Amino acid sequence: xxxxxxxxxxxxxxxxxxxxxxxxxxxxxxxxxxxxxxxxxxxxxxxxxxxxxxxxxxxxxxxxxxxxxxxxxxxxxxxxxxxxxxxxxxxxxxxxxxxxxxxxxxxxxxxxxxxxxxxxxxxxxxxxxxxxxxxxxxxxxxxxxxxxxxxxxxxxxxxxxxxxxxxxxxxxxxxxxxxxxxxxxxxxxxxxxxxxxxxxxxxxxxxxxxxxxxxxxxxxxxxxxxxxxxxxxxxxxxxxxxxxxxxxxxxxxxxxxxxxxxxxxxxxxxxxxxxxxxxxxxxxxxxxxxxxxxxxxxxxxxxxxxxx
Numbered sequence: 001x002x003x004x005x006x007x008x009x010x011x012x013x014x015x016x017x018x019x020x021x022x023x024x025x026x027x028x029x030x031x032x033x034x035x036x037x038x039x040x041x042x043x044x045x046x047x048x049x050x051x052x053x054x055x056x057x058x059x060x061x062x063x064x065x066x067x068x069x070x071x072x073x074x075x076x077x078x079x080x081x082x083x084x085x086x087x088x089x090x091x092x093x094x095x096x097x098x099x100x101x102x103x104x105x106x107x108x109x110x111x112x113x114x115x116x117x118x119x120x121x122x123x124x125x126x127x128x129x130x131x132x133x134x135x136x137x138x139x140x141x142x143x144x145x146x147x148x149x150x151x152x153x154x155x156x157x158x159x160x161x162x163x164x165x166x167x168x169x170x171x172x173x174x175x176x177x178x179x180x181x182x183x184x185x186x187x188x189x190x191x192x193x194x195x196x197x198x199x200x201x202x203x204x205x206x207x208x209x210x211x212x213x214x215x216x217x218x219x220x221x222x223x224x225x226x227x228x229x230x231x232x233x234x235x236x237x238x239x240x241x242x243x244x245x246x247x248x249x250x251x252x253x254x255x256x257x258x259x260x261x262x263x264x265x266x267x268x269x270x271x272x273x274x275x276x277x278x279x280x281x282x283x284x285x286x287x288x289x290x291x292x293x294x295x296x297x298x299x300x301x302x303x304x305x306x307x308x
Contacts, residue, residue, distance in 0.1 A: 009081035011040035018141035019074035039083030078102035118149035237266035
């Protein structure tokens with residue numbers, strides 16, 4: 001039987017990378033030949049964790065995928081996110097944790113779609129439920145992914161299942177003291193040009209004929225970033241909107257120290273959209289929310305609103 005490829009969306013974040021690596025390990029332990037692969041380059045946070053713990057069992061898709069290959073798609077469930085060269089008919093399984101999905105377009109896939117904070121929680125439960133051994137590397141990746149996705153268990157997406165699996169994984173992982181803070185501090189490094197920072201975590205959705213893009217930053221101790229860079233932030237948003245022919249574009253800035261969201265919109269149409277969807281009020285292109293809400297939570301609300 002041909003080897004199964006376990007992958008996520010192109011340029012996957014830590015959750016996607018962790019799930020690909022750990023689920024490939026799980027399948028191999030169940031006598032199913034599998035390999036973790038990724039298209040593009042992992043997000044900065046994922047690369048940091050891989051390098052920190054010297055984890056190398058992740059392969060890049062450097063060449064075209066054989067039409068005979070079977071694929072497991074993790075931490076994603078929409079056709080547009082499939083890496084180039086993979087078609088929906090090749091997908092044998094989809095594992096994701098988002099409320100928005102495109103699962104009807106995977107005709108041959110077994111679907112697991114459950115609303116937890118991290119897809120890593122669902123993969124960890126595969127090991128936990130059958131008392132399967134898990135390597136230190138996979139436990140470490142899955143733990144870090146849960147911490148990241150739940151904003152260290154402070155985000156509104158956090159569930160008891162995430163907390164339970166994180167505790168179980170940490171007992172089997174190699175997590176140094178205070179590593180969670182170190183991981184978020186690394187993500188908070190804003191030494192790159194603002195446009196590069198935005199593009200490092202930037203997603204576009206096609207909703208009812210409209211292209212909606214959200215740049216997301218999760219930052220520790222950077223209270224002055226918005227205030228000191230507002231003019232340039234708006235210029236970059238305008239540039240990206242024009243380059244990519246977007247209908248709506250905004251920055252979702254999550255202040256991990258204060259536990260709040262700051263939204264920056266480049267035009268009044270986006271301000272009006274977010275005001276109606278999130279109940280926030282803009283002043284000088286900026287709006288605040290007193291809770292930490294992630295892009296994965298905002299997108300379904302915009303989708304429902306635009307679909308009327």
